[in-house]
Structures are given as structure tokens and as C-alpha cells.
Amino acid sequence: MAQKAAKKNKVTINVSKRSTNYINAINVVFYISLLLLVALPPYFRGMYFDNEFLPTICITSVVVVIWSLMKIIKKEPIISERLDYAAISIIGAYLISTFFAVNIRSAIGEVLKYVDYVFVYFLVSRLANDKKKIWILLNVLVLSSFGVAFVGLLSAAGYVNYNGSWVGGRINSTFQYANTAASFLMAFLLVNFALISYTKNRYLKALYGVEAFMQLYAYVFTLSRGAWVMFPFLFLFLIIMMPKGKRVEPFVYLIGVIIASALPILKFNSVVNGPKPHNLVMWILVGCILALLFTYIVSFLVEVVNKISLKIGISIIVIVGVLSTVAGYMVLTTEVPLTLSHSQNEADSGKSVIRFVDVDADRIYVLKYDVISKNDDNKDWAYDITIESRNDLDQPTKIKDVYDKEAFSGEKTIEFSTLKDTKRLAITFTNYFKGTSVTFDKAYIYPKNDPSAVQNIMLKYKYLPENVASRIQDISLTSHSSSERMQFYKDGFKIFKDYPLFGAGGGAWASLYFKYQSYLYWTTQTHNYFMQVLLDTGLVGAAAMIFFLVMLILSVIKLYKAEIDIDESILLAAATVGILSIYAHAAMDFDLSLSAVTIALYSLIGIINSISIGKAHKNIAAAKGKKSYTGYYSFGVLIVGIVVVFMSFSLSTALRYAEKGDQFAKxxxxxxxxxxxxxxxxxxxxxxxxxxxxxxxxxxxxxxxxxxxxxxxxxxxxxxxxxxxxxxxxxxxxxxxxxxxxGQIDNGLKYVKKAVDVQPLRPENYQQLADAYNKVGMFYLQNNDKAKAKEYLEKAVDVENLFNKANSKSEEPKPMTDVTKQIIQNSKEVLKGIQ
CATH class of the missing domain: 1.25.40.10 (Tetratricopeptide repeat domain)
Structure with a gap:
């Protein structure tokens, strides 16, 4: 009997072991699928377009359907935390808003997107269920951003032909939009600096340094001013979030990577704008080698710092901080003369720099400058200085344009008056003709009646590439991009007032903004994620978003104060700073409209939830009496997953059919x-x-x-x-x-008139309306119905009044099209004949 019992127990143990191995293998498959789902989206144009994102939703939903079935079989919960319910509430808000949507298709699309984001969040929360898996997931995200940086830099070098990756001297990379590329690179550069502190392996630290260099190098040349301004504050937040004994490390590694990047950054412009842009690869390799060496060397320094007393450690941080501040000050203030020239062999072309100066409105100013100009071939002019006024909307109005022909060496002055709406000046220094040159040594501007209030104009930064310097110069709330965003927000609140409770459904801004805009501009995005949610879902969605963010913040605070080990603290800091970075930049741009960024964001939020779940499970006493499995919720996830699979597949199929239809139509x-x-x-x-x-x-x-x-x-x-x-x-x-x-004239005119009503500031719409009225009038005239002809021709003439009335409300009036004027004139002439 004892032998039989032992044999039975052995069989049971073997079966149990095989079952456990089988389950573990399945979990590994799910985990690898998750890694692919979060790593690949940036490489498909940021998942901005439906033909890339709809298949992704379908694939993610298939994974979730199979995974939720496994969870149901094993009776393991999918939804159990407050943060889970908060995430679902955002889906609920978008779902409710579809019943009030002005564009039902866009609203459905947004619901599907948020379901996908929450699915990724659930997968991360439950699959990245230990430190090693969280660490791997964060590394995959960092590697993904490294790839984004790599593609962007190789595009600048001319080796990679990724459409839209390198445009106008800015790195857009795979996102095809520079600011979003900057946001993504910045977030995971910060995560990278946390991970450097996580590992004890010096060789791995050195590899992190290489990644950091590539991320930083590409990040700088996205030329995203908002991201540049945010980085120091976010890095300070990372240091605060890091556990005691580790706070010095990210800062020291950052200094090392910056030093390694200095020379490649200085060489970037001259290489990519020169005859051999491919040589940029050499400077990329130089930076990688320097970053590898510096990070490896710094790892020894960090080890020494960690062993010494806290006071000495703080002193070292202070000293390094002061030295870094001094170095930064020198970079931003060291000026050299600005030389613009054309050799005899160069073709005529505009070489210029632009500088911005804050001034008072309606005041007389003096621009004083030291100049050396040469014009040996007696060209039309040696240099030009253009002074433009910029108003609240950053609209330019030329104040002064000075062309100087003579060869000259010495001091000159230009006197001018600012306008009543001037907020700042844009001063452009230009050289154009071959065989001419100009060097500006110093330039100052001051009010004529107050010479003591002088402002120095930084003509050329010694240690900064010009495109970086010009972007730094243009950091201002009155810059074009800033003022334009402010206008978007003002117009957005006009929409909100008309759709306050439930919003106007997903895609509300793109569907409605033409009707509410204060002047004619073209953008399908609000450039503010939180404004977008407010317009899409109203106060209901705003409440859901606040609930979600509050639960997220409470989870972070609870974990920060909890007794978690140092490794978990670093992982928490990495995920938290990544989340804050993405949300902070999304508050001033449309990064989260590119679903690849939102997928990364929800992955980081899932990591926070995973750490919370792990902490709760460790606290056995707290877990007792708590219901750990609710089958209804898991079945709900399963059903939603099945629905989303079919819907996303159907919409994706429709898109393919429509594209083929377009091909045949062409x-x-x-x-x-x-x-x-x-x-x-x-x-x-x-x-x-x-x-x-x-x-x-x-x-x-x-x-x-x-x-x-x-x-x-x-x-x-x-x-x-x-x-x-x-x-x-x-x-x-x-x-x-x-x-x-x-032949349905009344219906036809009704809808042409509606086209004007929903987009009242576009001049071409009035052209269509005037043309429609004119043609209807001529039709009645040809049929000898003079009364009807007169009625519609008068309406064609009255289009001018409609246009002027709408245009008078615009903050940036547009001229009527010449064709519209001609149609109105023709209608007037025909009316004279009728009368």
C-alpha cells in the first residue's frame, strides 16, 4: 500500500510539474507578445494612421482574448485595483460620448484606441509581475527609443530613406513629427538614466551610456524647444524619486554623457549641411566610443561616492552642479562675431540669422551695431538688416529694411518705432551676393529716450550650432508656435461651451474647429491632450481623467512611502518619470494622438500597477478576506476583446477596399x-x-x-x-x-451655404457659394424667368457682404479670391441688363 501511495504521489507531482511548466511556457509566450506590442509601434509612423493602427488593435485584442481565457480557467483576476477601474472609466467616458458625437466614425475609432491602451495596461500589470520582467520591459522600451534615435540620425546622414524622418533640418525620425520624437526620446532617456543606476554590471552601464548618447544626440536635433525646457525639471524629479544612496548616480552619468556628446553636437550642422553628410556616422561612432568610456569610468567614481559619507557625497554633487551651471552659463552667453559671406565661386543665396528681442509697443528704439562689410564687385548690397514687429499671434509686420552697399568698418545705428501691437522684434541679418561679406561684431538695442535700458543681441553663440541657437532664441510665450497654441486653446473652450457635459465625441476638434476658429488655420489636433479629452468627452471625461490621474498619483505616493527594496524603488522612479515626461509634453502638443506614444505611456502606468499588485500580494495579512477573483470582470474583458477583434478587423478591411477603390477611381x-x-x-x-x-x-x-x-x-x-x-x-x-x-436647386444651394456656415473663414467657400448662385441665376435667365434670375444673382452679389461680415470677426483677415470678385462683378453686370 505504501509503495502504491508513493507511486501515486510521484505521478501527481510529475503531472503537477508538467502542468506548471506548460503554464510557465504559455506565460512566456504572452510576455514576449507583450514586448513586441510595445516595442514595434514607433516604427510604423508612430501608429498615427488607421492602416497601421487598426491591425495593431486587432492583434492586441486577439492576444487579450486568449490571455483572458487562460485567466478565467486559472481563476486569476484581471481587474482588481482602483487604478484598473480608473483606466476603464476613461473608456466608459469615450463610449458615452459616441452617443453625442458630431463624427460617429471618429468617436468609434477613439473608443477602440482606448480599449487597446487599457488592454496593454492590463497585460503589463499582470505579465510583468516581478522585478526582472519589469526591468526587461523597461529595457525594451529604452531600446525602442534607441532605434528611433538611430533611424533619425541615419536619416540626417543620408543612409536611411524613411519618409519624413529628416525634414527642414530637424529630426522627426519614425514619428514624422519632431516634437513627438523629442517627447518619446526624452521620456526614455530619463528612464535610461534610472536603469544605469539599477545595474551593478559596469559593462552594461557602459552600454546604457551608448544608448543615452544616441537618445540625447537625436533629441537635441529634434530642435523641440518645449522638450528642451522641460528636461532639467524632469531630471530633477528623477533624482528626487531615486532611493537614497542612488540619487547622485543619474546626475553624474548625465554629465558624462553630455561631455561625450559635446563634440558630435558641435560638428552636426557642418557635417549634415556639408558636401559629405555621410560623415555624420563617424561622429556618431566617436560619440558612442566616448560615451562608452566615460560611463565606464564614471561607474568607478560612483562606487567611490557611494562608499563615502553623505556629507561628502552632497558636497561632490554641489561642486559638480556648480561647475555644470558655470559651463552651461558659458555655453549660453559666450558670444563671437557673426560672419556671413559668399566667396567668388558661390552662387547668390540668402545666408541669414534671425534674433528675437522683447520690446515695448509704440516706442522709438535704436539698434546700434559694429560692422565690417566688403563689396569689392559693387553688388546691389553687402548686407541687409530687416526689423519685423511680432504681435500676440506672432504675425510679422515689417518695420524697417536697411540695405547697405558700401564697404565699411565701424559703428552704425538704425532708428525705428515699434507698432501699437508689438510684443517683440525679429531682427534678421542677411548676406546674399557672391563676392560680398559682412561681420557683425556687437549689436545692441535700447529705447531712444532711455539708453541705459540697453539689451545685448547675441549674434553668434561660440559653443552652439546655429539651428540650436536660433531655437533657443525663439523660446517665448509670444513665439509663433506658442501664440498659435494659445489660440487653439481659446477656440477649444468655445467648442467646450457648446458641448460641456458629454463632449462632442472622439475627434471633436478635427470635426468642429473650422466653425469656431478665430482666424483661418489648419490643424487636426488641439496640441493639448487634456483639452482634447475635454472636447471629446466633456465634463464626464474630465472627471474620468482626473480619477485616473489621482489613482495613479496615489499609487506612486503609496509605493514611494512603502517598504520596497532599492531595486523596486529605482524601477518605480524610472516608470514614474517616464509617465510624467510624456504627460507634461502632451499638455502642450499632440504626442498622445500618435498611438505608439500612448501605448508606451500605458505600459509605464501598467508597471506602476504591477508593483502595487506585487506589494499587495506580499502583505498577506492585508490580502486575507479580500476577494481575489471576480469572474464577471474577466468575462467582460473577454467579451470586449472579441467585439474589438471583429470591429478592428472590419474597419481595417474596409480601409483596404477603399484604397483599392481610390486606385480604380484614379x-x-x-x-x-x-x-x-x-x-x-x-x-x-x-x-x-x-x-x-x-x-x-x-x-x-x-x-x-x-x-x-x-x-x-x-x-x-x-x-x-x-x-x-x-x-x-x-x-x-x-x-x-x-x-x-x-436639378434640385434648393437642396443644392442649402448644402453649399452650409459648407460656408461650418467653415466661415475659408475664402474659397465663398467662391463656391457665389458661383452656385450665379449659375442658378444664369439658368433661370436662359429660361426667361427674370424674377428668379434676379433673386439668385442678387444673392451672388450679396456673398461679398457675407464674406466681409465673417472676415471682420477674424483676427487675421484674408482677402477674397480673385475668382469670387470676378463672379460678383459678372453678376452685377448681368443684373444691370435685367433691370
Whole structure:
């Protein structure tokens, strides 16, 4: 009996062991899938476009469906923490807002996105369930940002041809937008400096140093002023978050990486703008080697610092801090003469620098400068100084333009008056012609009646590349980008006032801003994530977001105060500073509209939740009596996952059909295009653009076949398109044109007029309206109905009043188009003949 019992126990143990191994293998597969889901999105244009993001949602949802089934079988919870409920509340707010959405398709798209983000958050919370897995996940995210930096730098060098990665002298990398690239690189550069302190392996520290150099190098040449300003404050936050005994390390490593980066940064412009931009790779390698060596050497210094007394450690930090401050001050204040020149072999071209100066409005100023100019070939001018006024909107108005032809050496002055709306000046120094040169040694500006209030104009920074220097010079709340953002926010609040409680649904800003804008500008983004959530979901969504952030902050504070080991403290600091960095920059830009950044953000938030869950499980006493498994919630996740799989697959399929329809439409194969658009509509019935394209192809076929049923279907589809997006001026104009071309004059004019109402500041809309009125009037005149002709021709003439009335409300009035003026003039002449 004893032998049988022992044998039975052995079999049970083996079965149990095999079962455990099987479960562990499955968890490894899920974990690797998670790593891929968070690492790859930045390389697909930041997951901004549906044709990349919809398949990602589908794949993520498939993983979650299988994973949630495993959780249900094992009776393990997916949702248990307050932060879990807070994350779900944001999905709930977006879901509610779809019932009030002005663009139902965009609203559905946003719901699917947030479901995906929360799915990633759940996967991280439960799969990255120990220090090693959290460490690996953070390293994968850092490596992902390293890859982003690598692509950006190689694009600048001309080795990588990634569309939009290097544009206008700025690194956009795979995000195709410089500010978002800067936000992503900055967040995980900060995480990297925490991870350097995590490992004890000096060789690994050295590799982190190489990563940090690449991140920093690319980050600097995104030329993102907002990110530059934020970095010191975020780095200080990282130091505060680090555990005692580790706070000195990130700072010391940062100094080492900056020193390693100094020479490559100085050489960047001259190389990429020179005849051999490929040589940038040499400077990348130089920086990598220096960063490797400096980080390795610094690791010994850090070890010594950690062994000495706290007072000595603090003293070293203070000394290094003072030296760094002095070095920074020298970099930002050391000036050299500005030389702009063209040799005899160079073609004529504008070489210039621009400098900004804050001044008072409506005041007389003097610009004094020392100059040496040469013009041996008697060209039109040796140099030009242009002085522009910039107002609250940073709109330029030229005040003075001085062209100096003579060869001269000495001091000169320019006297000018600022305007009543001047906030600052933009002073441009230019050299243009070959064989000419100019050197500006010093430049000052001061009020004529108060010479003591003099301001020095930094002509050329000795230790900064010019594109970096010019961006630093333009850091101001009155710069164009800053003032424009402020206007976006003001216009955003106008939208909020009309949709306060539930918002206008996902994509509210892009659908509505033309109607509310204070002057004509073009942007589909609010450039403020929190404003975007407010407009999308109203006060309900704002409450959900506040709930989510409060729960997140409480989780961080609780963990910061808890008795967790030093490694967990470092991981907590890394995740927290990454979260703060992304949210801080998203408050002034649209980074989180690129889903790759939001996926990374929710991964970091998931890490916070994972550490919290791990801490709770360690506290056995607190866990007793707490219900650890709620099957209903897990089944809910499963059902939502299945729904999202089908919806994302359907929308993705529709997109592919629509793209094929576009291809056939371009080749004028209308029947084939119609069939593909029809399929697109069947898979994505909420997409107004698909319906309009389908309706237009049907209308084209109906015009040829004269088939009444086809015509009726065309009208139905185009009308549904406008019903789905009632604030889309382009769709309204297209529907109006359809009705007018098919004899429904009243309907046609109604929708052309609506196109003006929803986008009142676009001059071309008035051109369409005037043209429609004119053509209808001429139609009635040709049919000898002079009364009707007069009525509509007078409306064509009155378009001028409509335009002037709308334009008078604009902060930046636009001129009426010449075509509109001609249509109005023609209508007036015809009216004279009728009368």
C-alpha cells in the first residue's frame, strides 16, 4: 500500500510539474507578445494612421482574448485595483460620448484606441509581475527609443530613406513629427538614466551610456524647444524619486554623457549641411566610443561616492552642479562675431540669422551695431538688416529694411518705432551676393529716450550650432508656435461651451474647429491632450481623467512611502518619470494622438500597477478576506476583446477596399471603383468619406445609364455621408454640387451655404457659394424667368457682404479670391441688363 501511495504521489507531482511548466511556457509566450506590442509601434509612423493602427488593435485584442481565457480557467483576476477601474472609466467616458458625437466614425475609432491602451495596461500589470520582467520591459522600451534615435540620425546622414524622418533640418525620425520624437526620446532617456543606476554590471552601464548618447544626440536635433525646457525639471524629479544612496548616480552619468556628446553636437550642422553628410556616422561612432568610456569610468567614481559619507557625497554633487551651471552659463552667453559671406565661386543665396528681442509697443528704439562689410564687385548690397514687429499671434509686420552697399568698418545705428501691437522684434541679418561679406561684431538695442535700458543681441553663440541657437532664441510665450497654441486653446473652450457635459465625441476638434476658429488655420489636433479629452468627452471625461490621474498619483505616493527594496524603488522612479515626461509634453502638443506614444505611456502606468499588485500580494495579512477573483470582470474583458477583434478587423478591411477603390477611381474605372467602395461601406458603415465616394461613383454611373434606381441610391449614400459628418464643409459642398447638377436647386444651394456656415473663414467657400448662385441665376435667365434670375444673382452679389461680415470677426483677415470678385462683378453686370 505504501509503495502504491508513493507511486501515486510521484505521478501527481510529475503531472503537477508538467502542468506548471506548460503554464510557465504559455506565460512566456504572452510576455514576449507583450514586448513586441510595445516595442514595434514607433516604427510604423508612430501608429498615427488607421492602416497601421487598426491591425495593431486587432492583434492586441486577439492576444487579450486568449490571455483572458487562460485567466478565467486559472481563476486569476484581471481587474482588481482602483487604478484598473480608473483606466476603464476613461473608456466608459469615450463610449458615452459616441452617443453625442458630431463624427460617429471618429468617436468609434477613439473608443477602440482606448480599449487597446487599457488592454496593454492590463497585460503589463499582470505579465510583468516581478522585478526582472519589469526591468526587461523597461529595457525594451529604452531600446525602442534607441532605434528611433538611430533611424533619425541615419536619416540626417543620408543612409536611411524613411519618409519624413529628416525634414527642414530637424529630426522627426519614425514619428514624422519632431516634437513627438523629442517627447518619446526624452521620456526614455530619463528612464535610461534610472536603469544605469539599477545595474551593478559596469559593462552594461557602459552600454546604457551608448544608448543615452544616441537618445540625447537625436533629441537635441529634434530642435523641440518645449522638450528642451522641460528636461532639467524632469531630471530633477528623477533624482528626487531615486532611493537614497542612488540619487547622485543619474546626475553624474548625465554629465558624462553630455561631455561625450559635446563634440558630435558641435560638428552636426557642418557635417549634415556639408558636401559629405555621410560623415555624420563617424561622429556618431566617436560619440558612442566616448560615451562608452566615460560611463565606464564614471561607474568607478560612483562606487567611490557611494562608499563615502553623505556629507561628502552632497558636497561632490554641489561642486559638480556648480561647475555644470558655470559651463552651461558659458555655453549660453559666450558670444563671437557673426560672419556671413559668399566667396567668388558661390552662387547668390540668402545666408541669414534671425534674433528675437522683447520690446515695448509704440516706442522709438535704436539698434546700434559694429560692422565690417566688403563689396569689392559693387553688388546691389553687402548686407541687409530687416526689423519685423511680432504681435500676440506672432504675425510679422515689417518695420524697417536697411540695405547697405558700401564697404565699411565701424559703428552704425538704425532708428525705428515699434507698432501699437508689438510684443517683440525679429531682427534678421542677411548676406546674399557672391563676392560680398559682412561681420557683425556687437549689436545692441535700447529705447531712444532711455539708453541705459540697453539689451545685448547675441549674434553668434561660440559653443552652439546655429539651428540650436536660433531655437533657443525663439523660446517665448509670444513665439509663433506658442501664440498659435494659445489660440487653439481659446477656440477649444468655445467648442467646450457648446458641448460641456458629454463632449462632442472622439475627434471633436478635427470635426468642429473650422466653425469656431478665430482666424483661418489648419490643424487636426488641439496640441493639448487634456483639452482634447475635454472636447471629446466633456465634463464626464474630465472627471474620468482626473480619477485616473489621482489613482495613479496615489499609487506612486503609496509605493514611494512603502517598504520596497532599492531595486523596486529605482524601477518605480524610472516608470514614474517616464509617465510624467510624456504627460507634461502632451499638455502642450499632440504626442498622445500618435498611438505608439500612448501605448508606451500605458505600459509605464501598467508597471506602476504591477508593483502595487506585487506589494499587495506580499502583505498577506492585508490580502486575507479580500476577494481575489471576480469572474464577471474577466468575462467582460473577454467579451470586449472579441467585439474589438471583429470591429478592428472590419474597419481595417474596409480601409483596404477603399484604397483599392481610390486606385480604380484614379484610372477612371468607375464600375470597379464603385464595387470596392460598396464593400468598404459594408465593412465600415460609419465612414462618411467611403459613403461619399460610393455615392459619387453611383452618380457617375447613373448619369451614363440614366437609371433612376441608381440615381436614388447615389443620392441616399451622399446624404448619409453628410448626416454622418454634418460639419465637414467638403462633404457638404460635394452634396450641394450633386443636388445642383441634378436639378434640385434648393437642396443644392442649402448644402453649399452650409459648407460656408461650418467653415466661415475659408475664402474659397465663398467662391463656391457665389458661383452656385450665379449659375442658378444664369439658368433661370436662359429660361426667361427674370424674377428668379434676379433673386439668385442678387444673392451672388450679396456673398461679398457675407464674406466681409465673417472676415471682420477674424483676427487675421484674408482677402477674397480673385475668382469670387470676378463672379460678383459678372453678376452685377448681368443684373444691370435685367433691370
Amino acid at each position: 484610372t477612371n474605372n468607375i464600375p470597379q471603383a464603385m464595387q470596392y467602395y460598396k464593400s468598404a461601406v459594408s465593412y465600415d458603415p460609419w465612414n462618411a468619406k467611403y459613403r461619399m465616394s460610393y455615392g459619387q461613383t453611383l452618380a457617375s454611373i447613373a448619369d451614363q445609364t440614366k437609371d433612376a434606381a441608381t440615381y436614388q441610391e447615389a443620392m441616399t449614400q451622399e446624404q448619409k455621408a453628410v448626416d454622418l459628418e454634418p460639419f465637414n464643409s467638403q462633404l457638404l459642398a460635394q452634396l450641394g454640387a450633386f443636388y445642383l447638377s441634378h
